[in-house]
Amino acid sequence: MRCPVNAAADIDEMGPIDYLVIEFPADRQPDGSALPMLRDLVDRDIIRVLDLAFVRKEADGSLTGMDISDVGLAGELDVTLFAEAATGLLDEGDMREAGGALQPGHSAAVLLYENTWAAPLAVALRRSGAELVASGRIPVQAIISTLDSLDAEN
DSSP states (O other): OOOOOOHHHHGGGOOOEEEEEEEEOTTSOOOSTTHHHHHHHHHTTSOEEEEEEEEEEOTTSOEEEEOGGGSOOOSSOOTHHHHTOBOSOSOHHHHHHHHHTSOTTOEEEEEEEEOGGGHHHHHHHHHTTOOOOOOOOOOHHHHHHHHHHHHHHO
16 A cells, blocks of 8 residues: 655655545444445555544544544454555644534544546646646535436426
């Protein structure tokens, strides 16, 4: 699993960096069922996991960091590969911001990753003087809602 980042050597060759905050309800802690899919994306060089951290928002609103080995993942997973994904790019401020999106009693995985599939495009654009000045995501729920509205109009 390719995780380490040497900023001076890698930055010119990197693809866009994204993050995800994945919330787990209080009664359904992470079970690790998605980790094989994440591993597959890494193995196929689609993404590179830079940081993977877990946090829980307590009832009083405080945040508690969780070690991946303490999350309680089920099955025969080799979590050491994900435990080693720690570049230090995610800091306490990032974790507080991620925690702000959580409901009290819920936990979350915070994933920071490079889109390695886009690295050649990003490198070519940077070399031509272009730079990415905005990006975003459209939530799947918004797409479904729009499609439902369009169906209702027809």
